[in-house]
Amino acid sequence: MKAKRGAMWRVAWTLALRQVQRSSIWMNLLIILIMVLTFLNLVVVTGILIGLLQGSLEANKELYTGNVIISEEFGSQGIDNTNEIIQTLASSPSVAVYSPRYIRQAVAEANYQTRTDFNEPENSLSLSLTGIDPIAEDQAIALSDSLVEGEYLDPDESGYIMIGSLNVEKYSQFSDLFDPLRNVEAGTRIKITYTGSDTPISFMESAGSFGGVAGGVDRTGRTREFIVKGIIDSKVDQIALRAFITKEDWDNLVTPQLDRASEIAVVLNPGITDDEYANELRGYGFDEHAKIQTAAEAIPNVLNDLILTFGLLGNITGAIAVVVSAITIFVVIYINALTRRKQIGILKGIGIRGGAIERAYIMQSLFYAVVGGAIGYAVVFWVLVPYFNENPIDFPFSDGILAVTALGTFTRWVILVVVTAIAGFIPSWLIVRKNTLDSILGRN
């Protein structure tokens, strides 16, 4: 019986090969095109949905957290042993660069010089005033690349501020949700008032001491005028919501009790994983007074949920695409087999096993799925992926790339091939199983 099985495949192969070879080229192209499109639908829709989010994860890492981020415990003001941590980071060969950030809520006010009428609404806003080392911050998260206007902070100058774009009406997409600063651009003077609890201070007092501001610092040292040096438009909202000044200016304004950073972004050298280094830091006990997270851990939960959701959506779209192409193949093979019903009957009449004829149709369907999938595969990896890497889709919160893995794509291909084979088998089986003589004579 073994020889017979081989014989069946041989007959099937001859029938399938010739049917594909000698059927209309347009028909072949059409079916293959449907397969390619199905495959792309299967791979690209999910890929873009997930790529969009992965892009935002990447953005979070590149533009905000670095590989590892050390941040203050919720509710505390700064990290207790900032100095100790910084010494460790500075002497670690694993660390490429680190950037401590000192953050307090402060009120920014613009256009106070032109405001003559006290009934006019205040042009002010509460924002996260962040003291940084401009050079370290630029090395860590390339902050200067996010400038949309003006220039980057000069570490040697005082009295300049960079404002996150979400605080500025001109750039904010949320201007209908809250009131960003109006008429602010590079060169505008704005007044920053620190209202925090580092030392008790009355906001009224500083607001009232209007005249003192002219010199730059008021009598209490809690309000100061800055010139907007630049505007930062980051894909990461946390950054775009902040305002940046040098650590020196920050010290002057906030009156630090201790050197207590709010967060420290750490960028690692190659050769160590984020997890390894985070664990190393935890090993020193630094997590007693601070939160130590890898870039992946620092991702907001909602993003992870979104990734799952988008993956699911992509799979649903893909499943629909597969069903559509399965039906297409089913119809194509069914019509093909039905119009050849007499011929199929005759083949059986001269002794060709039904199994061989079914195999021929399965092989034909497989041919379309394999070729269509191969073309689709090539299009994905040789055209679309490079294209989206070069020209990411500019989503507000990330650079959308096409997130596809070779394995994931291959798996989808296999799914397409298997489903297509089944879609080719069923109609041929329906026709082949009919009574031989009835088929030959065209009876029902």
Added chain:
Amino acid sequence: MSLAIEAKNIVRSFGTGELHVTVLKGIDLKIEQGEFVGLMGKSGAGKSTLMYQLSLLDRPTDGTVELFGKATAGLNHVERTRFRLEHLGYIFQDYALVPELTAYENVALPLMMLGWDENRIQKAVCETLDKLGLPEKWNSVPSKLSGGQQQRVSIARAVAKNPEILFADEPTANLDNASSKDVIEALQQLHEEGQTIVMVTHEHDYTKYCNRVLWMDDGLITKEIEPFSGEIQ
């Protein structure tokens, strides 16, 4: 001489109730190995229906068909297909070639199914196509061949495997006179080489080479007539 076909009391009826028709009404028939038997009769007499019973394409309602002394009633449909492949050749009225396959491939297909190796297939196909007068047409698909050539390819497909019995149901019905004559000559040549043949025809002329010609009427074999003895038109 031993028997190739022995049919006993073959009855074939179709339908139930008012639609019930009995097409074959108890046919007894013996055909010797090496015989060339002609089957004639009016349209609707049941000639094709009888051929289907003898070639295992159909099952009689009653009666038995023995081929080379082997009872066939107990065979399931896979075994019947196998039996047809190994022992029987069938030529259809309308050639029934696979349109995408060349003449060569059409003839080779049953041999592949038999599990023959490439060399043996090539030898058998070439010899058979040669014998049937189809040189240089091996790589043509059926649509590039004339009706007579197609029918000869169809005969080649049936006989390349050396079947014990060759059935031909009106093999010349779709052909002009010259092509028909070619086909009949080809069958005669096979017969001379010892091939057992059962052929249905409407033209008395084409029974010229038959050993016997049976006449069917209304589901029964009613008489034996003389084979044609003149010059085929």
